[in-house]
Amino acid sequence: MNDFRNQDPALLRGMTQRRLGRRDAFRLAGMSAAGLALAACGVQGKRVAQPTSSAQAQSAVQQYWSGKVKNGHVDFANWPLYMDPKQPELKQFTQATGITVTYSEVIQENASWFAKIQPLLAAGQSINYDLMVVTNGIQFSQLVELGYLVPLDHGKLPNFAANAGPRYKSEAFDPGNVYSVPWTSGMTGIAYNPKYIDTPPTSYAAMWDPKYKGKVGMMADSQEIGNFAMFLLGIDPEKSTPADWEKAAAKLKEQRDAGIVRKYYDQSYVDPLSKGDIWMCQAWSGDIFQKNVSDGTDLKFVIPDEGATIWTDNMMIPKTAANPVDAITLMDFFYDPKVAASLAEYINYVTPVPAAQALIKQDADAASGDDKKTLTEVADSPLVFPSEADYAKLRSYRNFKNTDEQKQYENIFQAITTA
Numbered sequence: 271m272n273d274f275r276n277q278d279p280a281l282l283r284g285m286t287q288r289r290l291g292r293r294d295a296f297r298l299a300g301m302s303a304a305g306l307a308l309a310a311c312g313v314q315g316k317r318v319a320q321p322t323s324s325a326q327a328q329s330a331v332q333q334y335w336s337g338k339v340k341n342g343h344v345d346f347a348n349w350p351l352y353m354d355p356k357q358p359e360l361k362q363f364t365q366a367t368g369i370t371v372t373y374s375e376v377i378q379e380n381a382s383w384f385a386k387i388q389p390l391l392a393a394g395q396s397i398n399y400d401l402m403v404v405t406n407g408i409q410f411s412q413l414v415e416l417g418y419l420v421p422l423d424h425g426k427l428p429n430f431a432a433n434a435g436p437r438y439k440s441e442a443f444d445p446g447n448v449y450s451v452p453w454t455s456g457m458t459g460i461a462y463n464p465k466y467i468d469t470p471p472t473s474y475a476a477m478w479d480p481k482y483k484g485k486v487g488m489m490a491d492s493q494e495i496g497n498f499a500m501f502l503l504g505i506d507p508e509k510s511t512p513a514d515w516e517k518a519a520a521k522l523k524e525q526r527d528a529g530i531v532r533k534y535y536d537q538s539y540v541d542p543l544s545k546g547d548i549w550m551c552q553a554w555s556g557d558i559f560q561k562n563v564s565d566g567t568d569l570k571f572v573i574p575d576e577g578a579t580i581w582t583d584n585m586m587i588p589k590t591a592a593n594p595v596d597a598i599t600l601m602d603f604f605y606d607p608k609v610a611a612s613l614a615e616y617i618n619y620v621t622p623v624p625a626a627q628a629l630i631k632q633d634a635d636a637a638s639g640d641d642k643k644t645l646t647e648v649a650d651s652p653l654v655f656p657s658e659a660d661y662a663k664l665r666s667y668r669n670f671k672n673t674d675e676q677k678q679y680e681n682i683f684q685a686i687t688t689a
Contacts, residue, residue, distance in 0.1 A: 327421065327448060335423045335594075343370050344596045347383075347399040349583070350375040352453070354616045363603050369596045377403060384409040391418040391588060400591040401600060403453045403583050406443040407493070407667055408676050410450075410584065419449040420587040426598045427451065429605035437661050438622040441582060442508060443669055450584035451601055452622040454613075457656070457664060458494055458579035460572045461553030463543055471550060474502040474574050478525050487542065487551030488525075490534040492683035493667045494552055494579065495522055501576040501665075508665050512675075515682045522686045534687040543569060555653040556619040563618070563644055571653055573660050580620075580664035615648055620656060627655045 346360075353359065353373065360371045377383045383404070387397040404410050413419050424431065430451050438452045460471050466485070471477070477486050477498070488495055497507045499518035510518075525531055532548050539551045540558075544567045558571040585601045587594050603609060610623035611630050627649055634645035648654055656664070670676040 327446075331421045331423050334421055335426075338595050340369070340595045340599070341593045342368060342596065344372070344401055344593055344600050345399045346371055346373045346597075346600065347376050347397075347402040348373065348453075349377045349403060352403070352583075352617055353613065359604070359609050359612055362609070363600060366603075367599060369599060371600065374399070380405050380407060380409040384412065387588065388412075388416075388418075391590060392416070394590060396590045396592060397588055399588065400593040400597040401585060401587060403585055404450075405581055405583050406441070406669075407581075408670055408673070410443060411669060412673075413586070414444070414449055418589050420589055420591065420594055421448055422451070422587070422598065422601075426595075427602045427605070429602045433605045433607055433610070433623050433625055435622055435624045438582070442666055443582075444584070450586045451605070453583045453585050453604070454617060454619040454621060455580055455582040456619045457555040457571075457573065457653070457660075458489075458497070458552060458581070459555065460550055460574060461543060461558045462550040462570050462572065463546060463548075464568060464570055466546055466549040470570065470572055472572070472575050474498055474576055477550060477552075478502070478521075478528075478530060480528060480530065482549060483528070483530050484532050485549040486525075486530050487533055487535050487539045487548040488522075488531050488687075489539070489552045490536060490687045492680050492687070495534075495686065496679065496683045497579045497665070497667065498552060501574065501578070504576070506665055507579070507668050510668050512678060512682075515679055519682045519686055522683070526686060526689070556617070559618050559647075559651055559653045563647065573656075573663055575663075577663040577665055580661075580666055582666075614654055615645065618648060618651075618654060620654055624655070 352375070357371075357373055360373055364370055383402075387402075390397050404413065424447070430447075434451070438455075439447060441447065441450075441452075444450050460474070460477065462471060476482070477488070488498070496515060496518055499521045500507045500510055500514060503514075503517055503521060505514045505518065533542075535542075535551065537554075537557065539548070539553065540561050542548045543551050543553070544561065544565065553571060555571055558569050561567050562569055585604075587597045587601075591597055604613065605623055607623050607625035607629055610621050611626035611633070614621040614626050615630055615633065630645060630649040634642055634649055637645050652660060668679065670679065
């Protein structure tokens, strides 16, 4: 087996030429995540009873995987810009296992992807993919509740068991990683431009400060703005109630009506922030890191004292997959620290494999010029490798019990951004 890590890191990554981030998909699709999520809420389907004990869960795993064999191929559906176009990791996977991979960047947004595959899965028909990546949220919950996902055989995931960070083995949206393992994750916090703000904002209260009137950007995404207001009020978004949402919406209305918010943005916030049209904004961690690397800006990203949001994009196998053994083999492959390091060097989001950090530092030591600088920034960045103190302050989105609850949440917060 050839070790691709002996090759020039620049050939593997190409990241100094990359200027778009994973979440540019929202902007390119011409709509916000929130609007799409609401559009998908009306999906009807037959809920499937989930296992209520570890014994039942193990029985479901054994029943599904019994007799399944390797076929030698995987069809993999992912988001744009989530892998080097040269696909070095997949080439190594094929060399190591003999399993070929057809990799397609066909997922532009969770809700639109769910709307596309749901009728096929409901009919027991193939979606033409054995592996796909979906963010935690309402669509993930629907995939589980409707019985559309394969229960994972963790006996086939030794790399995950050995190398996944503890945070990624205790996801609230999929306890025990029954149906998914993370591809990558990111954080939503405060970004600011130090040309205009000297003192780093340590609290969400800064985004309600009248001295920044007209210079604050907020996101149009309902879950993102809802989480920010709840953090400010001392509410844990994951455990929030409709009464909490109303309190948070009132706080957001106060901010809007005072003229503090210049605009509610999709991913287009990055350029106004770098130009000084806004001085601070809700931001995705990977966007800020990538902007600084690609354009030489010095934007700062902060996890406030009250905490911040973490989201996770997850690998999973649809129930109609033709090649599930090959798919779970590929899932586990990405938990080899060498492979995780290569992927993180390119996509610059949070890797679920902590051991990748030391390997990226080794690559930095072996590199020179701009590549050495960039690799060092990746290895040292808390936006790619959050500290344990950072992780302790991170919370996820609210897991909605049903579509009615999701609609109630959306209606409360969309009234802020669309008024």
